[in-house]
Amino acid sequence: MLNLLWDLDGTLLDTYPAIDGALQGALASLGHAVGLAEIIPLTRVTLGHAIQMLAARLCVQEDALWQAHGQAEARRSGQSAPSMPYARVVMAKVRACGALNLVVTHRDREGAISRLQAAELWPLVDDLISVSDGYARKPDPAMFLAAMDRHALKPAGCLAVGDRELDIRAAHAAGIRAALLVTPGANLAVEVEFVLPDLKALLGVLNTDLPA
The missing domain is CATH 1.10.150 (DNA polymerase; domain 1)
Structure with missing residues (x-):
């Protein structure tokens, strides 16, 4: 996994x-x-x-x-953002299989955690890396590299999931394969290993034996 x-x-x-x-x-x-x-x-x-x-x-x-x-x-601060469809299902599957859910975000730590708590996803997050930790913003790979280093992970054992070109570029710069969630207005002007119509499609990717 x-x-x-x-x-x-x-x-x-x-x-x-x-x-x-x-x-x-x-x-x-x-x-x-x-x-x-x-x-x-x-x-x-x-x-x-x-x-x-x-x-x-x-x-x-x-x-x-x-x-x-x-x-x-x-x-608008009182308006909580809902989780994306199937986000909880995929995160629970990853956790059940003994793998990690690591969040890598431009949002400040406090704001990110509060939003994840409101969406009831925070219990499924194993770690969160943000610009509050002093790392450069994506497409710089610093946050991805820090996440892997913190948990002693190798790029071959990781998959980055994002919805923008800068997510994919940052992942590739860190040597990580990536999956792009295609949402309205998403930029597809970047090569990516997996294109996802929704997060449910990740279940198929995770169940596939991927080459290292």
Whole structure:
């Protein structure tokens, strides 16, 4: 059984509706009505990319947009993100087979843990590596390398699961095979070992004898 190195936002948790809504609300507070169809492809790269591109397009200061987004997100703080379909099933299967569920995320540690607890996934997480630990953001492989080092894992025994190109690039830079969860707006301009229509498809991957 492979150890899974999970991305959080958009992979384990369905956080994108809140992210997109907060950014749309932030833009509205600055006097710009922008449709979700324009926002979604940008946030699927990164939130920072979306803010940079929209700020330039609308002649808004990036710092002002970040601040407005933070305020909009705070207003939504009581809205918990649900787990993605089949996330709990796959994580339980990994745990039952004696492998590890490791979360590798850009989100700060406190925010990541609180969201996983709200979605009732935290008991299935064996460890969490985040930018709060001082590691560079993906596509830098530092967080993946740290996770493997912490648990004495070899790349051949791991599979990274994410929904964005930067997840795949970071995994490959660490020597890890990857699975891409294809969600609306996902970028497929990257070679990846497995493409997943949903997380249930991971069960088939985990039951396959993969070459080292």
